[in-house]
Amino acid sequence: MKKNILVIPGDGIGPEVTTWGKAALEKIAEIFGHEFVFDEALMGHAAIEVTGNPLPDETLEKARKSDAILFGAIGHAKYDNDPSLKVRPEQGLLKIRKELGLFANLRPILLFDELLQASSIKPEILRGTDILFFRELTGDVYFGEKIRSDDRNTASDLMIYHRYEVERIAHKAFQAAQQRSKRLCSVDKANVLESSRLWRETVQEIAKQYPDVETEHMFIDNAAMQLIKNPKKFDVVLTANLFGDILTDEASQIAGSMGMLASASVGESTGFFEPIHGSAHDITGKDLANPLASILSAALMLEIGFGLKDEAKLLVDTIDDVLKEGFRTNDIADQTTNRFKVLGTAEMGKLVLK
Amino acid sequence: MKKNILVIPGDGIGPEVTTWGKAALEKIAEIFGHEFVFDEALMGHAAIEVTGNPLPDETLEKARKSDAILFGAIGHAKYDNDPSLKVRPEQGLLKIRKELGLFANLRPILLFDELLQASSIKPEILRGTDILFFRELTGDVYFGEKIRSDDRNTASDLMIYHRYEVERIAHKAFQAAQQRSKRLCSVDKANVLESSRLWRETVQEIAKQYPDVETEHMFIDNAAMQLIKNPKKFDVVLTANLFGDILTDEASQIAGSMGMLASASVGESTGFFEPIHGSAHDITGKDLANPLASILSAALMLEIGFGLKDEAKLLVDTIDDVLKEGFRTNDIADQTTNRFKVLGTAEMGKLVLK
Ligand SMILES: CC(C)[C@H](C(=O)O)[C@@H](O)C(=O)O
Ligand SMILES: CC(C)[C@H](C(=O)O)[C@@H](O)C(=O)O
Numbered sequence: 001m002k003k004n005i006l007v008i009p010g011d012g013i014g015p016e017v018t019t020w021g022k023a024a025l026e027k028i029a030e031i032f033g034h035e036f037v038f039d040e041a042l043m044g045h046a047a048i049e050v051t052g053n054p055l056p057d058e059t060l061e062k063a064r065k066s067d068a069i070l071f072g073a074i075g076h077a078k079y080d081n082d083p084s085l086k087v088r089p090e091q092g093l094l095k096i097r098k099e100l101g102l103f104a105n106l107r108p109i110l111l112f113d114e115l116l117q118a119s120s121i122k123p124e125i126l127r128g129t130d131i132l133f134f135r136e137l138t139g140d141v142y143f144g145e146k147i148r149s150d151d152r153n154t155a156s157d158l159m160i161y162h163r164y165e166v167e168r169i170a171h172k173a174f175q176a177a178q179q180r181s182k183r184l185c186s187v188d189k190a191n192v193l194e195s196s197r198l199w200r201e202t203v204q205e206i207a208k209q210y211p212d213v214e215t216e217h218m219f220i221d222n223a224a225m226q227l228i229k230n231p232k233k234f235d236v237v238l239t240a241n242l243f244g245d246i247l248t249d250e251a252s253q254i255a256g257s258m259g260m261l262a263s264a265s266v267g268e269s270t271g272f273f274e275p276i277h278g279s280a281h282d283i284t285g286k287d288l289a290n291p292l293a294s295i296l297s298a299a300l301m302l303e304i305g306f307g308l309k310d311e312a313k314l315l316v317d318t319i320d321d322v323l324k325e326g327f328r329t330n331d332i333a334d335q336t337t338n339r340f341k342v343l344g345t346a347e348m349g350k351l352v353l354k
Numbered sequence: 355m356k357k358n359i360l361v362i363p364g365d366g367i368g369p370e371v372t373t374w375g376k377a378a379l380e381k382i383a384e385i386f387g388h389e390f391v392f393d394e395a396l397m398g399h400a401a402i403e404v405t406g407n408p409l410p411d412e413t414l415e416k417a418r419k420s421d422a423i424l425f426g427a428i429g430h431a432k433y434d435n436d437p438s439l440k441v442r443p444e445q446g447l448l449k450i451r452k453e454l455g456l457f458a459n460l461r462p463i464l465l466f467d468e469l470l471q472a473s474s475i476k477p478e479i480l481r482g483t484d485i486l487f488f489r490e491l492t493g494d495v496y497f498g499e500k501i502r503s504d505d506r507n508t509a510s511d512l513m514i515y516h517r518y519e520v521e522r523i524a525h526k527a528f529q530a531a532q533q534r535s536k537r538l539c540s541v542d543k544a545n546v547l548e549s550s551r552l553w554r555e556t557v558q559e560i561a562k563q564y565p566d567v568e569t570e571h572m573f574i575d576n577a578a579m580q581l582i583k584n585p586k587k588f589d590v591v592l593t594a595n596l597f598g599d600i601l602t603d604e605a606s607q608i609a610g611s612m613g614m615l616a617s618a619s620v621g622e623s624t625g626f627f628e629p630i631h632g633s634a635h636d637i638t639g640k641d642l643a644n645p646l647a648s649i650l651s652a653a654l655m656l657e658i659g660f661g662l663k664d665e666a667k668l669l670v671d672t673i674d675d676v677l678k679e680g681f682r683t684n685d686i687a688d689q690t691t692n693r694f695k696v697l698g699t700a701e702m703g704k705l706v707l708k
Contacts, residue, residue, distance in 0.1 A: 083555045250581075
């Protein structure tokens with residue numbers, strides 16, 4: 001199989017971890033005899049520094065031409081500390097999601113048995129958890145009109161959904177539920193928000209086309225609580241852009257660490273694969289970042305993007321083995337015992353490749 | 355001290371639990387020689403059934419005349435299942451918050467040592483946690499304009515903040531931080547939302563007036579994760595209406611159960627005190643609800659509403675004793691051991707009063 005893959009390392013720990021996601025893809029190509037052709041492009045703060053634009057035209061062009069994109073992370077402390085800056089790294093990520101029509105963000109909460117102890121949640125609560133989030137990614141308050149009054153004293157963002165936007169992601173989620181345990185939980189705030197009432201209505205309608213799937217509706221506040229109280233009760237979770245952002249980060253504690261979770265954004269064409277962690281300025285360049293989420297992003301690219309299940313499985317199994325042998329990066333090591341061999345980003349990356 | 359207290363039992367388990375919050379206030383009046391004069395009023399589904407209005411004028415009038423309000427819960431499955439209904443219970447709660455100017459919702463995460471085991475989070479992660487949330491309560495996407503297009507295919511809610519709204523709650527939160535450990539974390543989504551950028555800017559400005567308080571800004575997705583990963587790192591948390599709704603429900607797992615948390619809404623005049631749990635249709639009328647959150651709401655009324663610290667402390671200490679003696683309601687009992695004496699709502703209420 002021949003594929004063109006665009007690598008966008010982005011900001012912060014992005015470049016450090018993406019190196020290993022890319023290397024994993026190269027290794028897989030070698031083992032299975034595929035031809036993966038790589039190109040690279042700028043986005044976020046890295047792109048602003050060079051071009052003044054968080055998503056340069058060149059990057060977008062390359063993205064459109066590629067079969068899949070491996071992305072690192074975005075964001076920089078400078079902008080976080082100064083909310084008045086007009087050009088911001090995150091605009092690049094939001095724009096590429098919109099331009100490529102990446103309306104469905106899949107976030108599997110993959111639980112490695114070996115990491116049950118790394119979570120702040122009790123292992124007996126976690127064991128057996130297997131959740132697949134479908135986060136809507138090109139609508140909601142992320143993309144609605146943003147207004148700042150002339151006197152700068154009033155600011156607003158429009159939280160808005162169109163029925164077709166809810167329908168298309170709902171179909172994807174229900175179809176996935178049919179392949180899994182046939183349970184779907186849709187999360188909204190329909191007791192307060194009109195956009196959530198449209199969301200709930202639409203999901204109720206679509207649900208009728210999937211009578212074999214058991215559908216539940218839950219308010220976001222309750223879901224944020226239930227997710228920790230009893231994660232096993234969830235299977236496919238369908239939710240809007242903002243609520244999905246919050247819930248999936250929260251759910252990273254189920255997997256032991258944000259450093260272990262990858263996501264796939266799909267939609268109209270090219271798929272986009274990235275760790276769910278952020279740019280983590282505080283540990284950038286210190287060889288402390290966990291490269292496993294980027295390698296798992298590569299695995300998602302192989303499986304969801306290219307339909308290469310065996311190749312994806314090899315990566316996941318290898319990570320499992322490395323964890324079984326007691327190797328950890330800092331974020332997933334239990335600091336209170338000496339049972340683990342704690343590795344830096346590069347050592348961990350190399351080990352998985354071996 | 356003489357005080358007029360309005361009791362609004364509301365919907366679902368509201369009436370069952372509020373009975374005990376009220377009884378606790380009566381007992382305190384008796385012991386300390388205060389005169390608490392009670393009145394009662396309708397709100398939510400209960401009010402719709404009788405008057406067609408989730409917040410009847412009579413309730414609002416009584417509320418304005420009272421010194422404090424003890425509220426139960428709101429909501430009903432009928433409306434949750436039919437998002438197209440125009441008149442909804444929650445409108446009553448939102449309107450009374452707005453009408454009474456209750457812009458600051460204080461949610462202390464009170465940890466009873468005895469309940470460390472009741473949480474899904476590891477006790478060693480929880481021990482020592484003490485968080486006070488300041489949730490903004492009369493702005494945000496809750497109150498911004500709601501629009502449904504004529505063809506019903508598009509729906510929106512305006513997420514909007516004015517600078518003065520952020521300022522007034524920020525002052526309250528910083529003042530509280532000064533009385534506590536002098537740490538404040540403000541939560542927003544300033545990397546995406548304009549309203550959050552106004553929020554962050556404003557909090558940065560106000561922070562300069564409280565140089566003794568260490569201020570941190572965190573994105574909501576990260577906060578939802580950190581809250582479970584390491585709850586001890588938080589002290590005062592300041593956040594907007596929607597983010598506060600989500601974070602505080604999530605934080606209820608820190609306290610072992612939603613059934614243990616109370617909140618105080620304050621602002622321009624009369625204070626409003628309520629459990630953070632919802633109407634819980636599934637257990638309504640089954641004598642399964644935990645009355646402790648309502649009794650703790652009464653304690654907040656005594657402390658924050660009336661400045662009666664000793665009286666409030668007596669209630670909290672009594673609950674602590676009851677828990678120490680091994681008594682539990684269903685939600686906080688560890689089902690895997692027989693160590694606890696599990697009580698119904700009424701038995702638990704009576705026991706605390708004794
Ligand atoms: C960086 C930010 C814009 C982004 C989001 O909020 O979508 C990130 O948190 C994510 O979840 O991918
Ligand atoms: C019932 C609902 C409108 C309410 C809210 O979202 O504010 C509740 O969840 C709360 O937290 O008090």
